[in-house]
Amino acid sequence: MYIATKAFYLFVSIIVALVWGLTVNGIVRKIVARVHGRIGPPVWQPFIDIIKSNAKRSMIAHGVMFYFGPVFRFAGGLGTYVFIPAVFGSVVFENLSFSGDLLLVMYFIFFGQLGMALGAGEGGHPASAIAVGRGLAQMTAFELPFALSIISLATQYNTLSITDIVAAQQAGVMSWTVFTNPLATFAALFALLGMNMHSPFDIVIAPQEIPLGPPTEYQGSLLGMLHTNRGIFVSAKLILFMNLYFGGALNLPILMVKTFAIYMLSVVVGVAFPRFRADQSIRFFLGVPTVLGILALLIQ
Amino acid sequence: MKSTENKIIHPLENAGVPEDQRHLYCDASPRPYPALNKYVERFLNWARANSLWILGYGTGCGAIELRPLLTSRFDISQYGMNPRPTPRQSSVFIIGGYLSVKTLKRVIRSYEQMQNPKFVVGLGSCTVNGGMYWDSYNTVNRLDYYLPVDVYVAGCMPRPEAIIAGFEKLKSTIMAGQAEGANEYAERFDWYKSNQKKIIKDWDMPDYNW
Numbered sequence: 001m002y003i004a005t006k007a008f009y010l011f012v013s014i015i016v017a018l019v020w021g022l023t024v025n026g027i028v029r030k031i032v033a034r035v036h037g038r039i040g041p042p043v044w045q046p047f048i049d050i051i052k053s054n055a056k057r058s059m060i061a062h063g064v065m066f067y068f069g070p071v072f073r074f075a076g077g078l079g080t081y082v083f084i085p086a087v088f089g090s091v092v093f094e095n096l097s098f099s100g101d102l103l104l105v106m107y108f109i110f111f112g113q114l115g116m117a118l119g120a121g122e123g124g125h126p127a128s129a130i131a132v133g134r135g136l137a138q139m140t141a142f143e144l145p146f147a148l149s150i151i152s153l154a155t156q157y158n159t160l161s162i163t164d165i166v167a168a169q170q171a172g173v174m175s176w177t178v179f180t181n182p183l184a185t186f187a188a189l190f191a192l193l194g195m196n197m198h199s200p201f202d203i204v205i206a207p208q209e210i211p212l213g214p215p216t217e218y219q220g221s222l223l224g225m226l227h228t229n230r231g232i233f234v235s236a237k238l239i240l241f242m243n244l245y246f247g248g249a250l251n252l253p254i255l256m257v258k259t260f261a262i263y264m265l266s267v268v269v270g271v272a273f274p275r276f277r278a279d280q281s282i283r284f285f286l287g288v289p290t291v292l293g294i295l296a297l298l299i300q
Numbered sequence: 301m302k303s304t305e306n307k308i309i310h311p312l313e314n315a316g317v318p319e320d321q322r323h324l325y326c327d328a329s330p331r332p333y334p335a336l337n338k339y340v341e342r343f344l345n346w347a348r349a350n351s352l353w354i355l356g357y358g359t360g361c362g363a364i365e366l367r368p369l370l371t372s373r374f375d376i377s378q379y380g381m382n383p384r385p386t387p388r389q390s391s392v393f394i395i396g397g398y399l400s401v402k403t404l405k406r407v408i409r410s411y412e413q414m415q416n417p418k419f420v421v422g423l424g425s426c427t428v429n430g431g432m433y434w435d436s437y438n439t440v441n442r443l444d445y446y447l448p449v450d451v452y453v454a455g456c457m458p459r460p461e462a463i464i465a466g467f468e469k470l471k472s473t474i475m476a477g478q479a480e481g482a483n484e485y486a487e488r489f490d491w492y493k494s495n496q497k498k499i500i501k502d503w504d505m506p507d508y509n510w
Contacts, residue, residue: 038375045380051347052391057333057482058416060388125386211385219388219415 009092010082014232016093016252017081017239021231022046024238024260028267035271046231053224062122062217069119070218070225076112077233080105086239087255088166088248099161105240106150109195112229113139116214123217131213134278135204141285142194142201148293149188153244155300156181162240166248176247183296185245189265190289194281195237196263198270203278238262312507325506329490332483333416341477348391348417349474352467355390355414356383359407360397362423362457374460379467387413392470395447397457398426398439404446405500411447412509416482419474421466422452431456445495448481 026043033040061067083101087093117136120128156177157165169175178185194201205213215226238259242249246262249255276284312327335341358366369376370383384390387410399407411418422443425431430441443449450473453466473479485492489508497503 033375033377037372039378040375041377041380041382045351048347048351048380051344052351053389055344055347056415056417060415207385212389215389216386217388223389 010095013086013093013095014078014081017086017235018228018232020256020259021233021235022050024234024263025231027260028263031267032271046227050224050227053219053227054221056220059220059222062124065118065122066217067119067222069116069122069214070222070229072115072119073112074225074229074232076108076110076115077229077236079108079111080240081232081236083108084236084240084243085163085166086249087252088163088170088243088250090251093252094163097161097163099159099164101162102150102154102160102165105162106147109237110139110143112233120214120217123214125211125216127210127212128214128216130210131204131206131216134206135214137278138194138201138203138281138285141282142191142289145187145285145289145293146191146195148290148297149184149191150244152181152184152187152293152296152300153177155297156184162243166243169247173247177245181296181300183292183299187289187293187296188241188245190285190292192237192241192262193266193269194285196234196266198266200269200273200276201281202270202275203281206275209275234263235259314506316503316505316507325509329508330412330416330482330486332486335477335480342475345475345477349471350380352379352381352392352419352470353384353390354381354392354394355387355410356385357387357393357406357410359395359399359403360424360426362396362426363394364396365423365457365460365463366394366396369460369463374464376464376467379464379471381467387411388415390414391418393418393420393447395420395422395427395443395449397424398431398433398436399443400438401440401499402438404440404496405505408446408496409505409509411485414482416486417474417479418482419450419470419479420447420481421470422449423463423466424458425454425456428452428454440499446492446499448484448492450479450481 023043026041026046029045030040030043082095083097083105085094085097113135117132120132153165154160157168159165169177173179197204215223218226239255241262242255242258246258249258312329314322314325314327317325336344368374391414393411393414395407411420422428426433426439427443427449430436430439433439434441440446451466451470453462455462458466470479493507
């Protein structure tokens with residue numbers, strides 16, 4: 001009985017995260033379009049795109065790994081989300097969080113991209129191979145300040161449990177990590193810019209440069225799976241950052257406001273700066289963000 | 301259609317590609333995919349019509365009219381349309397005006413790589429009857445001998461407003477369930493192939509590449 005209830009709650013939680021992630025994506029596309037002086041697609045466009053991708057009648061495949069790529073990517077997004085307690089103190093949205101979940105979540109953020117790299121490699125498109133190389137290099141670079149920031153947090157709160165970290169920030173706004181450990185927060189926010197793949201760090205998808213990067217050969221329901229993952233993964237990342245640095249959320253409306261505000265950082269930077277070259281992006285992450293991360297670690 | 305034109309090539313010979321590379325390409329001709337249940341199909345057609353992804357391949361001088369469509373003056377993303385750089389993910393192929401024999405080869409390869417259902421929009425008079433190039437030695441005159449076309453937008457060149465009107469027409473065709481160009485291409489595959497091979501003398505590519 002307990003397992004059935006838990007599974008039902010998890011299902012509800014995943015659906016909410018998915019719908020919220022896709023809606024945020026739609027809103028962001030609209031905002032970016034307004035900054036360009038365009039009208040922009042409707043907010044629900046990501047949903048229509050997913051339905052349409054799944055409505056393709058024919059599909060081609062390049063091998064077994066080609067199928068597994070999107071599956072791994074989706075599992076990575078899903079795995080990241082289900083181990084993060086989304087709403088502090090809520091039974092429905094606590095997901096599968098446990099005492100060491102922070103390390104597992106960090107692993108899952110990596111996992112999807114590695115799976116996608118294998119799948120895209122089997123697709124055989126030259127642009128995919130270029131993008132996979134860029135993506136893994138950039139991911140290694142932004143993982144460094146992120147990991148330093150996480151270690152700083154773990155020493156600060158003396159725990160690896162996300163729930164405990166959120167609980168320690170409940171004494172008021174001034175107890176949020178962004179105020180108690182600003183260096184770690186800024187190092188991680190720089191890493192978030194890289195994770196969200198908005199300009200200037202969109203060197204992986206890089207439209208107009210290398211056609212679409214890893215998903216160049218993907219179509220039909222495989223592409224639909226990648227788009228679905230985009231919704232859930234965005235939710236997962238933003239909720240993780242909200243939990244670690246901005247005091248978590250006690251209910252869904254606060255979660256929505258906070259995650260949206262965190263995403264706006266990527267959008268503001270994205271519409272203001274043109275794309276980096278691959279080497280510039282990697283050098284950037286190994287510069288100021290890493291120094292901030294090391295300082296945050298030394299101070300603790 | 302004469303009976304001599306309707307020669308059946310099953311399985312495909314891929315005679316255009318070198319012997320040692322033939323195993324890399326498929327040797328089965330495309331097959332039509334039946335529509336689903338009426339109500340399901342109506343819903344899916346609505347989604348298809350509202351999420352048209354354009355193959356970003358400028359095939360003629362008409363492609364110049366697509367730039368203002370994509371940017372802030374006539375922003376077609378408000379109708380759910382987007383340029384895609386890869387044929388695998390696109391659903392609309394815009395033939396932007398005259399088609400030289402050389403471009404036709406690339407157009408056929410790109411079109412065949414798109415997934416069913418797929419739609420073709422012919423832009424400008426050149427795709428209807430050859431336009432100002434009707435007696436040229438190097439361009440094709442009627443596009444629908446070589447690819448199934450869903451919508452023609454006449455003009456030389458059609459203004460972006462006319463192209464948007466053409467897209468609206470395409471949308472209503474899709475929603476009515478009549479834009480089955482991909483199935484038509486599969487059903488009349490031999491006729492289309494023989495027409496294409498009549499024009500393209502140096503056929504050095506596979507007969508069909510998904």
